[in-house]
Amino acid sequence: MSNWVKTILFLIGSALLTHWIPSSFFRNLDTMVHEFGHAVVTLALSGQVQRIELYANHSGVTLSAISQARSWSIIPVALAGYTTASVFAWFLFSAFARGKQQIGFLVMIAISTISLLLFVRNGFGIMFLIGFIALTIIMMAIPLKWLRNFYYLLLSFLCLEESVFGPIYLIQAASRNTRQAGDATNLALHTGVPTMVWAIIFTLFALWCAKRAVQAFLGRNKWPRSANRESSAYSYRD
Secondary structure (H helix, E strand, O other): OOHHHHHHHHHHHHHHHHHHOOOOHHHHHHHHHHHHHHHHHHHHOOOEEEEEEEOOOOOEEEEEEOOHHHHHHHHHHHHHHHHHHHHHHHHHHHHHHOOOHHHHHHHHHHHHHHHHHHHEOOHHHHHHHHHHHHHHHHHHHOOOHHHHHHHHHHHHHHHHHHHHHHHHHHHHHHHHOOOOOHHHHHHHHHHOOOHHHHHHHHHHHHHHHHHHHHHHHHOHHHOOOOOOOOOOOOEEEO
16 A cells, blocks of 8 residues: 555544544644744744734634835745644654654643743633643653553644645635635735645645655654653644
8 A cells, every 4th residue: 555545544534533532622733833833934034923823713823024125034934834734743753653752742842832922812822822731741741651642642643634634725715715715825925826826735745744744653663762762652814
């Protein structure tokens, strides 16, 4: 069976599995990472991040200001959201494959803490981040390895699913109204490349990252492990 077929089956299975498990709260992790990507690239290109807002329906917005002289930087900022989310999902599975779930947890906590302190300003977003950070710290401290792994994989599967289906929904949005397709619309306005093309590019990149994530997960037993290592065990609205 080819890796692409495995990836598609894996994504379908992930979608079914995660929809059977009460997971609405945790789906905001992918949104947070997406908006964090926008914010970091904005700052890296000398822009100003005014605030990030996270909403209960798993959507989010990054409000930022970019000088007219550097208007070209809108392009990498718009690219950053979906690409960051896709790479993050790949990272989570790669860490799991190497038995380094603790590093994955620490990265989640670090991104959440930075977002809470510097960017997120709306009520739901603040409550989500406080709750997520607290719960993740508790799960890291629990001595039951199977429970830690379950929690880690739940977050990983959700991020993988959301990172792929998000761009797919973007294609649907672009087919209905090219001016209401989030980052793809912003990129179309500043590059002249059609909105649908950008939505497809985001989707293809997400699928490529998903394939790498699946390869890491299915090939996790190939990684060497030490005896004491854990086993696998402007504004943008999206």
